[in-house]
Every structure is written in structure tokens, then in C-alpha cells.
Amino acid sequence: MENKMFCFQCQETAGCKGCTVRGVCGKTPEVAAMQDLLIYVTKGISAVTTRLREEGQPVKPKINHMITMNLFITITNANFDREAVVEAIRHTLSCKTELLKVLSNTSNLPDAALWNGGEEEFDAKAATVGVLATENEDIRSLRELITYGLKGLAAYTKHANALLLDDEELDAFLQSALAKTLDDSLTVDELIALTLETGKYGVNGMALLDRANTEAYGNPEITTVDIGVRNNPGILISGHDLRDLEMLLEQTAGTGVDVYTHSEMLPAHYYPAFKKYPHFAGNYGNAWWKQKEEFEAFNGPILMTTNCVVPPAESYKDRLWTTGATGVPGCRHIDGAYGEVKDFSPIIAQAKACPAPTELETGSIVGGFAHEQVFALAEPVVNAVKSGAIRKFVVMAGCDGRHKTREYYKEFAEKLPKDVVILTAGCAKYKYNKLDLGDIGGIPRVLDAGQCNDSYSLALIALKLKEIFELDDINDLPLAFNIAWYEQKAVIVLLALLYLGVKNIHLGPTLPAFLSPNVADVLVENFGIAGIGTVEDDLILFFG
């Protein structure tokens, strides 16, 4: 049977091979086709902007922003709205037409840079430009590995851009790398080198976002976050975009509507700037994949600022709002350019007419262990390592997901030796952040740095420990990596860690389907990348 679609970009891909009939995530073949075409035209315009830069011509920030937004739209669970994707393709093609007019040398540009079909041609073109259009499986694997890393990088860049921070060098790299994935003359070795260079810019991108977030909202600090509910109506905000949260908190102040975080928005509570809002009530629910039952129970409106949105049930569809790169057909979308104040008043009006959230649980969780906070605690931490009270750290950052196999991470956390401390970031933490794992001399055994992009903090912490212990190699630290991945932001985090020289990362619950056997071998041989085994075996492997 002919494939209706082919997508293997996330960990939940069908049969660990590829979604071919409909996405496990809910993506339809019609949306998948337009996402393939959006990637194709985005690579095309990137070949044009790369050539413009080679000619010494400037590329406007709005073009850079469009390219990062296009990539973000195609990340797993970001946008299920075919019309929104079609509009992004149209807009990209029209911008490209303008750029081509000012380009002096258009010779030898790839087809993607020159193609400019009408909407009636979109479906036919999409069918020829997807992942499988690259026949050699190793080249395909590397092109996709790079493209997915760039999608993750684009997501992080987008959040920095929303806080009015740009990095032209980063955008130039991102676009040149996209263009290189169209270049049939590149060898496997050259693509491997490009993969590692993508990791370097992954570090830069996370650093840029860290700077944007901390300059705007201060450095995260140890914080206790309530996970119960209050009696007022509420708005639940999910995703990663702190600027959206700030605007929502400002606009809900004094309205009698509380604001709760969900999933990856939890770490917002750790920032000093958001503590001044008395109606910033707490965190509701868990990681993204439980949203159907949790959004139902929340009773009020939900604002999705980024992935991961699950196609909603009819019962709460009219309460689900999207903004930024996200889109769901039938759900209302709030627009707003960078630097503009988005108007969340219709969401607030809806909230006022809704009952208060249904209580899911009570209690609290503690987090806020980003770089500055951990540096402030360096002395007790270092002493605990020197005395042997802390034997080892294990980085368990990354993503959560719905597969039963991910119970591994909960069990692994529960069964960890009591002298091991978990360093985490991303939504993976929901597998163990409500367990009572205790502390070691006052140092909690789960140190949550924040969102997945705050894996940057974990890298800084590791580098700081390396300096304090006067080690030559980051791999000589008492530090293991057992990372859970789901979507493409985890890919850029992984590439960033590889670039920083981290070896022997365990990646689960399954290795990416987009790694061909040969590419997987390269990662195993050069970086010691491995999958996971049973909890018992892995505990012995990591801790003896």
C-alpha cells in the first residue's frame, strides 16, 4: 500500500518505524503533507537567505523570525491546523519571491529555492518532497537528525525573539544548515560534522534563551509550588513561552481570575518576576500527555503557548485557545507579533463564566535549581560529594510521554540508591517530581532546573563542578546521563550535550527511528550513546 504520509520525527512514531496512515499524535495525512511542504519551502528560502548573506546583503529579522516560526509549526504536537500551515507556506513563498529579486546570483540554487507553485499545486508537490524523497538511508537519517535539531533550536530561538533578543549569527547558521540538507553533494562525513556544529549552536541557542529569560524575569530560585486549587475561576497556561505568561498575568491582575501553570510552564513559578502576582495560583496537572482528562477537569480556559497540544475532546474544545506556533482546527487563536501586547481579554471573559478548577491533588513540589541557584549552593553540594554523602548525580532531563515503557523512569527514580541526586529539566520530571525522594543533608534528591531548554543550566552546573574538582574531562565527574526524549527539542538538547563532549548518554525509552543503523553506529562508537535496559540492569550499570 502506498504511504499516505511518512513521519518518524518523534519517539512515539508508529511501530518505532514511522507513521504512515495517521500520526500517533493525531496528525492527519493532510496536515503531514502541508508540514512536509512547509519544511521544503523553508529550506528553499533558507538557501536564498544564505546566498544573500554570501553576497554581503542583510537579511531582515522578520525573515529570520518567519523561518524559526515555520520550523516550530512542524514540531510534534504544535500545529494540527492545515489552513494555518498552508498560510505559512503562502507567506514564505511570497517573501522568497521578494528576496529572489534582490539576489544577484541565482545560479545553481536548489529546486526548493526556486519553486513557487500556486495553492492548487501544494498537494502534488508535497507528495514529492517528504522525508522519503532522500533515497540513501544514511543521508536521509543525517538530514533528518539535523533538521529535527534545527526545529528544536528554532523553538528556543523563537522564545528569545519573543523577548526581543536576536542572534543574527545563530539565524545565519540555522538557515545555512537547512540549506545544506538540500545539497546532494554533501557526504556522510560532512553531514556528521554539520550535526555536531548544530549541537554547538544548540548550546548558543539555549544560552540566548537563558539570557532572555533571566534578564527579563530574574534568576530562578528555590520555590515551593502549590499543586492544589483555589475557589476562583482560573486560566491554565501550558507550553514554554514566558512572555505569553507575563502578558496573561498582567491582564488577569485584579479580575478575580487565577492563573495556573501546566506541564512545561511549571518552572515559571521559579522566576522572581512572577512572584509578585497574588493570583498566580500554582501548577495544575502533569505532563502534556495527560491533558485530555486534566483539561476536562480544569473547567476553565486553557492557553497553549507552544507544543505539546493534544487534539482536544469536543467537551472542552471551546475552552482551548492557541497562540504562537500552535494551532488546532476549531480552536480560537490569539495573534500578536513580537513586541506587541497580545489581547487575552476574550479568554479572561470566558474564564469569568466558568466554575473553579476541580481539585486533582493537593500538596506542593519544589524546584528552581537553575545555574545561579545551584552555584549559590555550591559549597554544601561540593562538601556532600567530598564526604561521600552524594555518590553520584544522574541527569534525567527530557520529555515525558504516554507509552507504558516510560514507567521505567518512575521506577528508576524510586529505586535509585539514596546517595544519588537527580538533575532534571523538561517535562520528563513529572514521572518522579511528586514522589517523596527526600534530601541529602538538606539538598533535595530531585533538583529541577526548569524547562527542557534549561538543560543548559544542567550543562553549566556540570562544567562548574568540573572546574571545582579540577578535572580535565566532564566525563570524569560523578555524573550519569539517563535522558528521556519525545520530540525535537530533545534532539537539540542531545546534540548540544554531544558538542559539549558528554559521553555515554543513555537515551530512551527507545532510540530514534530516524537513526539509520550506520548513523546509530557512529553515535555509539564516538559518543557511547546507548538505549535503556531494565531498571535493575541499568541501576547496576550506572551505580555498580
Ligand code: SF4
Ligand atoms: Fe508520528 Fe510523531 Fe510524526 Fe506525530 S510527530 S506523525 S506521532 S512520528
Ligand code: SF3
Ligand atoms: Fe515536554 Fe513537549 Fe519535550 Fe519541553 S512539552 S519537554 S515533550
